[in-house]
Amino acid sequence: MGRARKSKASKRDKYASFGDMGDEADEDADLPKDEAGRRKIKRQYGELLGIRIEKLRGRILNRERINKTIEGIYFICASCLKVCHSLDDGLSEDPANQNNLCGACAKAQAAANSAAAAAAVKESGGPSRRPARSTRKRAAAS
Helix, strand or coil: CCCCCCCHHHHHHHCHHHHCHHHHHHHHHHCCHHHHHHHHHHHHHHHHHHHHHCCCCCCEEEEEECCCCCEEEEEECCCCCCEEEHHHHCCECCCCCCCCECHHHHHHHHHHHHHHHHHHHHHCCCCCCCCCCCCCCCCCCC
16 A cells, blocks of 8 residues: 655645744844854743743743853843843842842832932931031130
């Protein structure tokens, strides 16, 4: 009994999605190899997690050892919900692993906190200052 022939068109359709990745590879061509690889992995994490990114916000996804002294961390920023890497985007690590922020969001949050603190001080009337008393003894009038 003979086999049924497979059409070549079905093989092309099967791998059609790989053509879309060529555009992304062109964008990363001017970057160093390691940074381009991290971008690719971040995109893959984003596609893989999809809607679950909201559920995993602020969590660390993966830690990698780049060399003996440097550790790279993939995480989801709790503020902007982007998949980030500690070497590319910076990391403000939360000890409880619930509110990790990328560098840009950490700076924005720090600026907002300092502005809120300044507004609270201004609203309360500012720090009270008494005139400083002189510690020298006055000379007796003779």
